[in-house]
Amino acid sequence: VGSVAHDFNNLLMILSTNVQIARRRGATGLDRELSAMERALKSGQSLTRQLLGVARKQPLRNETIAIGKWLPACRELLKASLGAKLALNLETSNDVWPVRVDAAELELALINVAVNARDAMPSGGTFSVRADNVRFRHEDGFPIIGEFVQLTLEDTGAGMGPEVLGRAFEPLFTTKSKGMGTGLGLPQVFAFCERAGGVATIDSALGAGTSVRLYLPRASAVVAESPAANHDTAAAGESHGLRVLLVEDNEEVAAGTEALLSMMNHHVTHIFNADGAIAALEAARRDIANGGALPFDVVLSDIHMPGKLNGIDLAEILQSWTPRMPVILVTGYAEELDRARQVDARVLSKPFDIALLDSLLQAIRENLNAHAVNREHGEAPH
Missing domain, CATH: 1.10.287 (Helix Hairpins)
Incomplete structure (x- = not known):
């Protein structure tokens, strides 16, 4: 998958x-x-x-969120997912513990359960969302131990019989008519909770509605306020482009990315895989020893490619070089993503919006300009 x-x-x-x-x-x-x-x-x-x-391969962007503040902000999104016939009851408080999760994946899990609830209540009903703090001890006999936030998602719909209930979290299993369901909604919920270090459970009976519970571990860190982004896009468009080494084995992906970067005034050199990139960069290093300079300002590389080396290997090698070269890694799934986070590289998920890549390149360009100013004044670069 x-x-x-x-x-x-x-x-x-x-x-x-x-x-x-x-x-x-x-x-x-x-x-x-x-x-x-x-x-x-x-x-x-x-x-x-x-x-x-x-498939447990979705790249995650975990952050610490305060459920008491975060959940009410999802009210309009849940209403849109439920439709006009259903009532939404949402209960939480500021006393609910923070959790460390991928907020987008948690949001998707809520939507998936809400859509299932909507389909189970075609004539109307109520969908309730409640957040509570719970503690599990070893003697409780529950599959997890410790402090968790319990998100209870309940509907007053038709419910499920034991045969359907037993397969509810099974990937690609659905009782919906053709074109109405993929069988991926509840499995995503289960996989998300598991990857977060928790678990998901489901209780249901015919005529008695359905209750889905998401157990997410309590976060130890406090919630950090996110600084406001402040990108001067006008200045970015006017500044000189970067010399980008694009490492991508898919020719059409490379062609599209190269065309977009060129339209943004960057100068792009495309190499098929990480093995070829290292060979080219090693040759450039030899030129540096003879008084030359690296021909690239940044490496933009896919992670999974044919050859001995992948994109993470490439980033690790470049991290050990002097001078350091910025690396942006691009991936379609999360295999080895934990390793990718250990190297000095930004990670983008395919398919990405070019504006996001542009903001990363702008930050790299500003850093290079700052280093150039420091050199002019005889200061050591940061």
Whole structure:
């Protein structure tokens, strides 16, 4: 499942970059068609995200969130998922412990359960969400031990019989009619809780509704306030581009990415895999020893590629060099992602919005400019 989703992500990346190219070129008379493609891309991204979540290969961006403040902010999203016929009852308090999770994956889990509840209550009903603190001891006989936040998601729908209930978390199992369900919703919920260090349970009976409980470990760290982003996009567009070494084995993904970067005034050199990139960079290092300079400002590399080395290997090697070269890694799934976080590299998930890559490149450019100023004044670079 993870391999299929990875290949599908590459196809989405090709579509995404070419749609963004068309947008930047100001293609006239195609706005309706491009908008339809962008909607389809979002649906495809959602599907691959669910596939990767079920396969435990979805890249995670864990953060500490205060459930008491975070959950009420999801009210409108849950209402939209439930539709106009259903009532939403949401209960929480500021006393609920913080949890450390991928907020987007938690949001998706709530949506998946809400959509199932909506389909189980075609004539109307109530969907309730409640957050509580719970502690489990060894003698409780529960599969997890410690302090957890319990999110209880209940509906007043038709419920499930024991045969269906026993398969509710099974990937690709669905009782919905063709075209109405993928069988990935509840499996994503289960996989998300498991990867967070918790568990998900489900109770249901015919005519008695359904209750899904998400148990998420209490976070030890306090919630940090996120600093406001402050990017001067106008200045970014006017500044000189970077020399980018693009390492990507998929020719069409590389072509689309290269075209977009070129439109942003960056100078791109494409190499097929990490083995070739190291060979080229080693040759450049020899030139440095003879008074030359590295021909690239940044390396943008896929993680999974044919050859002896992958993108993380490449980043680790470059991390040991002097001078250091910034590396941005791109991945369609999370295999070896923990290792990727240990190297001095930013990680982007395919398919990515070019604006996000642009902000990373802008930060690298500003850092290079600061180092150049320091050298002019005889200061050591930071």
